[in-house]
Amino acid sequence: MSEENTQKHKSFLEYQGKYKGILGWILSTDHKRIGLLYLYTMLFFFSLAAIIGLLMKTQLIAPGHTIMGPQTYNSLFTLHGIIMIFIIVIPGLPAVFGNFFLPIMIGAKDVAFPRINLLSWWVYIIGIMIVLTSQFLGDGPPDTGWTFYAPYSFRTPTNVLPAVFGAFVMGFSSILTGINFVVTIHRMRAPGMSWLKMPLFPWTLYGTAWIQILATPVIGITLLLIIAERTLGIGFFDPALGGDPILYQHLFWIYSHPAVYIMILPAMGVISEVIPVFSRKGIYGYKAIVLSTMAIAFVGYFVWGHHMFTSGMSGRALYTFSFLTFLVAIPSAIKVFNWVATMHKGSIHMHTPFYWAVSFLFVFMIGGLSGLVLGSLATNVHLHDTHFVVAHFHFIVFGGTGFAFMSALHYWFPKMFGRKYDEVWANLGWGVFFMGFLSLYLPMFLLGMRGMPRRYYDYLPEFHGANIASSLGAWVMVAGILIIFANLIWSARHGKKTSEKNTWGGKTLEWQVDTPPSLENFDEIPTITKQPYDYSDHSEKLNQ
Amino acid sequence: MTNDEKTHIVPYKTQITVLIVLIILTAISVAVTQLEFGNMNTLVAMVLAGTKSFIVLAWFMHLKYEKKLFPIMVTSVVILFLLVLFVTFFDYSYR
Numbered sequence: 001m002s003e004e005n006t007q008k009h010k011s012f013l014e015y016q017g018k019y020k021g022i023l024g025w026i027l028s029t030d031h032k033r034i035g036l037l038y039l040y041t042m043l044f045f046f047s048l049a050a051i052i053g054l055l056m057k058t059q060l061i062a063p064g065h066t067i068m069g070p071q072t073y074n075s076l077f078t079l080h081g082i083i084m085i086f087i088i089v090i091p092g093l094p095a096v097f098g099n100f101f102l103p104i105m106i107g108a109k110d111v112a113f114p115r116i117n118l119l120s121w122w123v124y125i126i127g128i129m130i131v132l133t134s135q136f137l138g139d140g141p142p143d144t145g146w147t148f149y150a151p152y153s154f155r156t157p158t159n160v161l162p163a164v165f166g167a168f169v170m171g172f173s174s175i176l177t178g179i180n181f182v183v184t185i186h187r188m189r190a191p192g193m194s195w196l197k198m199p200l201f202p203w204t205l206y207g208t209a210w211i212q213i214l215a216t217p218v219i220g221i222t223l224l225l226i227i228a229e230r231t232l233g234i235g236f237f238d239p240a241l242g243g244d245p246i247l248y249q250h251l252f253w254i255y256s257h258p259a260v261y262i263m264i265l266p267a268m269g270v271i272s273e274v275i276p277v278f279s280r281k282g283i284y285g286y287k288a289i290v291l292s293t294m295a296i297a298f299v300g301y302f303v304w305g306h307h308m309f310t311s312g313m314s315g316r317a318l319y320t321f322s323f324l325t326f327l328v329a330i331p332s333a334i335k336v337f338n339w340v341a342t343m344h345k346g347s348i349h350m351h352t353p354f355y356w357a358v359s360f361l362f363v364f365m366i367g368g369l370s371g372l373v374l375g376s377l378a379t380n381v382h383l384h385d386t387h388f389v390v391a392h393f394h395f396i397v398f399g400g401t402g403f404a405f406m407s408a409l410h411y412w413f414p415k416m417f418g419r420k421y422d423e424v425w426a427n428l429g430w431g432v433f434f435m436g437f438l439s440l441y442l443p444m445f446l447l448g449m450r451g452m453p454r455r456y457y458d459y460l461p462e463f464h465g466a467n468i469a470s471s472l473g474a475w476v477m478v479a480g481i482l483i484i485f486a487n488l489i490w491s492a493r494h495g496k497k498t499s500e501k502n503t504w505g506g507k508t509l510e511w512q513v514d515t516p517p518s519l520e521n522f523d524e525i526p527t528i529t530k531q532p533y534d535y536s537d538h539s540e541k542l543n544q
Numbered sequence: 545m546t547n548d549e550k551t552h553i554v555p556y557k558t559q560i561t562v563l564i565v566l567i568i569l570t571a572i573s574v575a576v577t578q579l580e581f582g583n584m585n586t587l588v589a590m591v592l593a594g595t596k597s598f599i600v601l602a603w604f605m606h607l608k609y610e611k612k613l614f615p616i617m618v619t620s621v622v623i624l625f626l627l628v629l630f631v632t633f634f635d636y637s638y639r
Binding site: 317 | 632638
């Protein structure tokens with residue numbers, strides 16, 4: 001690892017622009033500051049939604065009324081879903097680490113449209129504000145679930161419109177970020193960085209950006225149709241007005257299934273960065289990973305119907321969607337084989353980001369394989385709307401995106417803040433979190449298979465045992481989150497300062513710039529001559 | 545990665561011709577609503593709307609004069625959209 005410290009310029013954290021204090025952050029067009037603005041916003045709302053999740057699991061520790069009634073439970077799972085999906089995992093990795101590292105990793109000084117980048121954060125914040133008003137205004141918080149399914153979403157007296165409109169506004173933020181990233185990647189790569197010399201995290205951001213641009217307008221229009229139906233009484237989805245409720249599900253999932261790939265593709269990008277660095281070995285099958293990334297982005301558009309197997313679609317649609325769902329598993333599996341093959345005979349360095357990355361593989365495989373169970377028509381009928389779906393979803397979205405987010409945070413933390421965190425506490429936090437995660441979600445598979453439905457505040461006595469294990473797991477997992485956050489927050493303020501450029505021995509460009517990076521990242525834009533994961537020097541050293 | 549593309553100015557004559565064609569197509573779009581094509585109603589409306597969109601994209605939005613990359617991207621998006629419609633109609637056509 002390089003001890004080189006040749007910092008010539010002030011870091012982006014110290015740089016004094018036009019504005020001082022908080023204005024210097026919320027009006028900054030620097031991609032790194034915008035990335036951190038997203039990070040802080042998300043961490044705040046993640047904490048809020050995690051507390052809501054904990055309250056829900058506490059309610060489920062015993063049958064009947066434990067700490068809340070059905071209406072409160074319905075509102076809480078709706079709010080938990082809206083925050084986690086629309087505020088955290090959809091913007092997630094691209095907004096935080098994409099903003100911070102995409103320009104640096106491709107050798108650019110900023111994104112293509114820095115002002116639009118800042119605008120997208122502001123639009124995101126305005127969307128959040130609108131969503132939050134749904135909790136306090138009108139006839140009570142919405143109780144539809146984050147999916148706003150028709151026809152209930154027009155008939156419930158609760159305050160659905162602001163939540164729907166807020167999600168609509170946040171969609172614009174997503175589209176703006178997507179456009180920014182596509183243009184940045186097309187136009188601003190360093191000289192010599194051909195498409196097949198681009199690191200894999202930017203590649204996954206590229207695939208994600210296209211989904212953001214092409215799929216998000218569909219949900220935008222769908223949410224507008226809900227608003228038109230509720231306010232003007234036009235019958236798009238309500239059978240009483242001549243509409244078709246299944247059309248709503250089609251439109252909703254045409255966006256929301258690709259949105260799962262918005263969440264997971266950048267996560268796969270992070271894992272593709274972390275594994276080679278801590279294995280000191282070039283990524284196995286770079287081109288296969290690139291192709292599978294784009295294949296997932298493409299095929300992911302055509303599998304939405306597997307959310308609707310029990311909704312009353314035609315038989316031919318059922319077979320088609322089931323077949324396509326199985327197809328999308330292939331590129332995902334290719335990536336997993338590539339990551340494992342990268343580690344094989346590598347020189348493994350055990351550090352916190354690597355722990356998160358390998359545990360990602362473990363939980364992602366469980367999530368992925370349980371997805372195939374749901375993609376099969378017959379088993380889906382049995383498991384639809386049960387806790388099995390909740391477990392599968394959390395293994396993919398929390399286990400996939402969440403673990404990759406933590407891996408990214410621990411991997412790039414020294415670069416972002418110029419300080420080191422305490423690895424003992426970080427590893428302890430990971431261990432506690434991992435144990436809590438498994439105890440929380442594994443019993444849900446069992447509960448779902450035995451028939452416990454999702455989205456109910458109560459259950460039959462035979463489900464009690466597994467629910468106790470699951471609820472206790474939730475408390476353990478939150479303890480893990482507290483350790484992790486306390487360690488990182490303390491370290492960001494008081495951790496040991498470092499200006500070491502290459503903390504982990506990485507080969508990509510972010511490990512060649514100052515720590516923390518300067519305002520414009522590079523003194524001179526580098527010329528790229530090598531593949532991004534060229535560890536031939538390391539192998540030579542080992543062979544000597 | 546350079547910024548030296550030449551711009552293309554479309555003559556007024558072309559712009560006005562395109563405008564007239566679009567107005568005629570709009571009139572046709574309204575007129576065909578008086579005719580009954582049965583199952584083909586949606587298809588007829590989509591073909592007319594698609595033709596108008598193509599004209600706007602090609603001339604007014606200058607795709608005709610851009611580098612190949614842009615028409616390829618737009619065509620890919622249209623193909624994606626058509627595929628999504630096609631898959632959706634596996635449900636509606638056979639329900």
